[in-house]
Amino acid sequence: MSESVLMKGNEALAEAAIRAGCRYYFGYPITPQNEISEYMARRLGEVGGVFVQAESEVSAINMVYGAAGAGGRVMISSSSPGISLMQEAISYIAGAELPCVIVNMCRGGPGLGGIQPSQADYFQATKGGGHGDYRLIVLGPATIQEGCDLMATAFEMADRYRNPVMILGDGMIGQMMEPVVFPEPLDLTKLPPKPWATSGNEGRKKNLISSIYLDPEELDAHNWRLEEKYRKIRENEVRYEILHGDDAEWFFVAYGTVARICTAVMQKLRRQGIKVGLIRPISLWPFPDEAFEKVIDRAKGFLTVEMSTGQMVEDVRLAVDGRRPVYFYGRTGGAVPTPRSVERRLREMMDGKVPSQTDYFDRVGGAAR
């Protein structure tokens, strides 16, 4: 039989993490990502790893801090409110330059919100949910296979840049099932050494892991060194997909689940001869500005669709920089944009049905659409 397995997104990310060398997982239950913890609890023991269900998200992320400092390949997962609780430690991990992978299967917020899918944690993920000048590398898979592939990339990038990497899914990515093919498990003995880790100092000088720099000059230098690292990441780690960039005049901009919806609408419209394309950011930070440069000369406008009241659209607007209209359509709180409503919004944009030039950026959404 084929190598394919039918996996829920959550299960698939857990298996992919193990194959990418993850041996430490700490978590605390929250819907809609519990299958990650359940899978890890079941599988990590089989590969000699460690699973701990902590007493809270705060505790779990600080266990990640410790395991990462000791040089382990470590992952944590949660959903929106749980990720909010972790922000202090994520800032510490970034400040102390430690690698780890964080999965956020986003649900509707703010507050306790609901348990249905959402993309309203884009700001938190990409603009620094915690304090200080730091960045997370943020990856947004649109298929379960892509999630698996990105998991290996995430661990590799986390180690290479000594920085936390977030996989930002939404509940739908976590709960839906698709066939996947997993890569062969990584040979852990072939991973690059981590000479900075606090893994026993016999025969070498002590390593110290900390994010405290009381001297302003020192902290300023530290922050600019981090910024230099982030510059390299911006230069080298931009990921995106453009569909029909060679002839499209109107572009959807969407990631994750919503990109799947926009793709379906795009295919339908193209069958009717309408020249629509899609820009799908895969790295949400660094944001793929260059994707827009590739199509800007031909593009008549961009329609950003999100499960939020408009978050990524701000980055789209920065990338487009006023050269073309940028429109927005969103649903929130677990409501998912329907193909029909997305199509209607695109047609309005194509027909010029907007109040004025200054209203290109109207935030449109809600059930009335």
Add this chain to the structure above:
Amino acid sequence: MSQVTVFYGLYGSGKSEISINYALSLARQGRAVTVVDLDAVTPYFRVRDVREKLLEQGVKVVAPKESVRHADLPVLPEGIRRVLMHGEGDVVVDVGGDPTGARVLGGLRDALRPGARGLFVVNAMRPFSRTLDQAEEAVRRVTSAAGLPPSGLVSNTHLGDLTQMEHILYGLEFANSLGSRLGIPVVMVGVPAHLRSEVEKTAESLQGVTPLYLERYLLKPWETEE
């Protein structure tokens, strides 16, 4: 003769789609059918999410009431014991996945009508049921948590949109071997609607096991026309 049919199995083995399609197939034969959503562990893709579509086609749905449909709590439908014991016509019960989900039925065991049959749904392309040993352990753990010994297997091996005839046949062989180990028959084989004509052309390929043709009801957001 009305019957209670319980579908249980591991997470993602296809219990809900099987329950929905089986209930509809009974309704199309003119039988009175109630489908019970007893899944207290899955937040998305549940029978209650397509309640209206089932009602339109004459299938009664017993599920947690609408006001708690999205509650992050293991809520049971009102009057569940009465339905299991005295429900009119055929009753199809969709149990939550894994022993965790099956435990809910375990708590209601005394309310099940005598003669209720437990059908274990198995997809050999899913994790934790890819080998016969794994699948056998899964049957034992789930059915003992449910407190209802299995009277048969439902072969539901598939790979979503990529499902081919070879997967169906491989799954059937897998289920037959599993059934021999457990001493129970394979009573049904799930077949995606797109493979229907292929199955009908080679009727003998299913070795006498009744096919249940599956229209998908629990759709991803981009698979709907709405």
